[in-house]
Amino acid sequence: xxxxxxxxxxxxxxISTDIDKGQLGTGSTVASSTNTALVSAESTTLLALDGxxxxxxxxxxxxxxxxxxxxxxxxxxxxxxxxATPYHYDRIVFTGISFTKDGTEDINITKVYFIDQK
Amino acid sequence: MSRDTANxxxxxxxxxxxxxxxxxxxxxxxLIEEQSTLISSHTLGSAWIVGxxxxxxxxxxxxxVSGNQQVxxxxxxxxxxxxxxxxxxxxxERFRFNVFEDTTNTxxxxxxxxxxxxxxxxxxxxxxxxxxxxxxxxxxxxxxxSSNITASYYLSANGGSNWESVTSxxxxxxxxxxxxxxxxxxxxxxxxxxxxxxQIDSMDAITDWNYTPNTTISVNSTTFKEGTGSxxxxxxxxxxxxxxxxxTLGSQHDFTGKSVxxxxxxxxxxxxxxxxxxxxxxxxxxxDNSNYYTWSVDKADISIGWNLIxxxxxxxISSTTGSPSLTTFDxxxxxxxxxASATTxxxxxxxxxxxxxxxxxTISYVQVDYV
Numbered sequence: 001x002x003x004x005x006x007x008x009x010x011x012x013x014x015i016s017t018d019i020d021k022g023q024l025g026t027g028s029t030v031a032s033s034t035n036t037a038l039v040s041a042e043s044t045t046l047l048a049l050d051g052x053x054x055x056x057x058x059x060x061x062x063x064x065x066x067x068x069x070x071x072x073x074x075x076x077x078x079x080x081x082x083x084a085t086p087y088h089y090d091r092i093v094f095t096g097i098s099f100t101k102d103g104t105e106d107i108n109i110t111k112v113y114f115i116d117q118k
Numbered sequence: 119m120s121r122d123t124a125n126x127x128x129x130x131x132x133x134x135x136x137x138x139x140x141x142x143x144x145x146x147x148x149l150i151e152e153q154s155t156l157i158s159s160h161t162l163g164s165a166w167i168v169g170x171x172x173x174x175x176x177x178x179x180x181x182x183v184s185g186n187q188q189v190x191x192x193x194x195x196x197x198x199x200x201x202x203x204x205x206x207x208x209x210x211e212r213f214r215f216n217v218f219e220d221t222t223n224t225x226x227x228x229x230x231x232x233x234x235x236x237x238x239x240x241x242x243x244x245x246x247x248x249x250x251x252x253x254x255x256x257x258x259x260x261x262x263x264s265s266n267i268t269a270s271y272y273l274s275a276n277g278g279s280n281w282e283s284v285t286s287x288x289x290x291x292x293x294x295x296x297x298x299x300x301x302x303x304x305x306x307x308x309x310x311x312x313x314x315x316x317q318i319d320s321m322d323a324i325t326d327w328n329y330t331p332n333t334t335i336s337v338n339s340t341t342f343k344e345g346t347g348s349x350x351x352x353x354x355x356x357x358x359x360x361x362x363x364x365x366t367l368g369s370q371h372d373f374t375g376k377s378v379x380x381x382x383x384x385x386x387x388x389x390x391x392x393x394x395x396x397x398x399x400x401x402x403x404x405x406d407n408s409n410y411y412t413w414s415v416d417k418a419d420i421s422i423g424w425n426l427i428x429x430x431x432x433x434x435i436s437s438t439t440g441s442p443s444l445t446t447f448d449x450x451x452x453x454x455x456x457x458a459s460a461t462t463x464x465x466x467x468x469x470x471x472x473x474x475x476x477x478x479x480t481i482s483y484v485q486v487d488y489v
């Protein structure tokens with residue numbers, strides 16, 4: 001059996017249409033597949049994704065926390081989610097980024113998934 | 119997704135024992151590869167926003183500038199990459215997007231439709247940060263999947279301040295360590311054997327070359343780039359403002375997906391001054407003098423001395439005469455345009471040498487493992 005690229009692209013489309021929002025948080029514990037959500041989500045950062053772009057077996061997600069949004073704090077984690085239920089797809093932990101609401105900078109996060117067969 | 123085991127046993131022969139001839143494991147697995155996450159800051163620059171002297175949300179973003187704010191004016195915004203995070207310290211580039219293309223320094227074609235970088239001669243593909251963070255990178259291994267190319271590869275651990283030559287598939291220990299990892303691939307000159315090439319004409323002789331009125335040609339066996347000579351293209355008449363040559367080649371070439379390069383020599387500043395500013399040199403390639411493509415080169419792209427001119431390909435055609443058929447090209451034309459009809463030059467002023475048909479090379483996958 002072999003998975004066809006058109007089948008992989010169907011899976012890509014299902015994922016790309018399901019994920020609709022991104023969210024930042026302040027939790028800093030190491031990311032694990034057993035996590036069920038952000039450790040310490042900041043609700044004001046739950047925003048519709050700025051862009052979802054597909055290419056062959058790949059999806060690019062663009063999230064923007066505008067300078068006018070969010071909460072002034074140091075963000076350390078990010079997730080992509082399907083917001084209706086919600087379903088939490090992933091969690092990434094990074095070195096803290098200090099953010100000032102109504103300051104002079106947005107935070108932009110770009111993330112790429114690639115679907116392949118082994 | 120599924121796992122099947124097949125045993126096919128031979129029960130023939132004198133020995134009643136059976137033994138497996140084939141023990142195959144079929145394992146189909148889907149992999150959702152979490153690629154890089156890029157975190158950056160985007161200043162508001164000098165943009166102003168309706169409703170407040172600082173910031174204001176005035177409605178749903180319509181300009182896809184950022185988030186849900188409506189920014190009026192978008193000048194001087196600066197995007198600064200803070201971090202690039204890769205799972206297990208492995209960066210993978212499959213050329214689906216331009217996220218990691220350094221558009222300032224990349225001259226090769228980062229093709230997100232065909233999912234590769236396409237290289238002609240003397241071109242560079244360079245990334246922006248493929249890792250950026252607090253950890254110092256001391257070693258890295260660049261692994262490249264390529265076709266029809268012998269490129270030179272480099273890594274920088276300090277944001278491009280120092281590029282260190284590396285070999286694909288071999289771990290490299292940095293002399294200049296840092297926290298901003300980037301990769302670069304370059305192709306060299308026509309004689310560096312970096313791409314597959316077919317010589318269209320050596321220009322060692324003037325056999326079968328035709329020339330237009332006001333033009334004479336001769337072999338220059340003193341100044342040449344390749345072989346035993348080049349061809350002087352002399353403008354000796356004053357009835358027109360160009361000197362031209364053309365030839366029907368002895369064999370046909372498939373031009374599909376390929377590029378042409380040639381060498382053009384300009385003797386000195388005095389001769390250089392005789393060139394028309396726009397469209398100083400044109401090259402034609404096609405089926406005959408009624409069906410061919412023309413490429414135009416401006417004076418600003420030509421220097422005194424030898425110039426490697428090209429690539430000429432279907433991506434950058436200046437004009438089309440008739441209906442060229444790509445698979446049977448055997449007609450070549452070159453013209454030098456002067457500032458005035460009265461302008462003339464003699465042998466040794468302008469020469470053409472070594473016309474080559476080049477097949478571009480590609481890189482379809484880049485992986486950088488680092489510690």
